Amino acid sequence: MDGLNIIGLGKAVPQKAFTNDDFSEFLETSDEWISTRTGIKTRRLCNINDYKSDENQLELAIIAAKEALKDSEIEADKIGICIVATATPTYAFPSTACLVARELGLNEDCMAFDLSAACSGFIYGLSVCKDMLSQRSRDTYALVVGAEEFSKILDFTDRSTCVLFGDGAGAAVVKLKEDDVYASIAHTRGDDKCLVCGGVANDKKLYMDGSAVYRFAIGAIEEVLKELVEKSKYSLEKIDHIVCHQANKRIINHVIRSTKQPEDKFFMNLDHYGNTSAASVPLALKEMQEKGELVAGDKAYLVGFGAGLTWGGILVSYR
Incomplete structure (x- = not known):
């Protein structure tokens, strides 16, 4: 069986960091x-509020992708899939992937498209x-990027959600690895109640039922790990490592118990990035x-x- 091998990693985050104390200046928190x-x-x-930078999801995706390609030490023309x-593309269309492909100089026979599975997106x-x-062909590589700009869909008057999320991007160059172990799990349950945001051409902001998502997340991680094994x-x-979506320290600590x-098998960096949705796992891998x-x-x-x-999971090897 062919496994999936990560050979290059990259990341990008906005320049400005916002502390919890910054939020306490305009929220009761x-x-x-x-x-x-x-x-x-x-x-x-x-x-955030009156702070508007020139950075966006597309720019972060391009920076992370370029770094991953450089780290992989392969030529751009080897990438056949991007x-x-x-969940927060800069454009409804063209896709972020098409513009990343352009900026990296990928060949026109490279298939490029966006994938929307929210915080499971990188795994999917x-x-x-x-x-x-x-x-x-055996010498084809793929580039997978997780890139989010959740700040544009957050309600900064809602202290239960706006403090949780961050913007960022992470990227991986991958290839098949012959005669290696592999497993992939993916699940879907239609739900537009506990975690939802309106679509194109409206001003709806993210809504989340935190308690419901917490209960779901604990069961989802445990189920996926069991199925992967x-x-x-x-x-x-x-x-060697179990890298979970970086949503909440209590969720990961529950799974550790x-x-x-061992606690050191579960990498965590949400303390300084928050929940970056599809970017969280590749950001963690790069760190x-x-x-x-x-x-x-x-x-x-x-x-x-x-x-x-x-929800889902995948077994990967590194280089």
């Missing part, structure tokens, strides 16, 4: 209230490109690489969950 309930201390945002996972994107790569025959004890795995925690030969279970409802 505090650093203690936010950090104890979520683990989040700061997040990067393109826009997928951008996003990896699974889709794995199947697509199996239909291409059953499908791959690769136990949690044998895996329930799986009885793991930068810190020397992700090394050649490592295998990781990546797990996502989010609006849709969607």
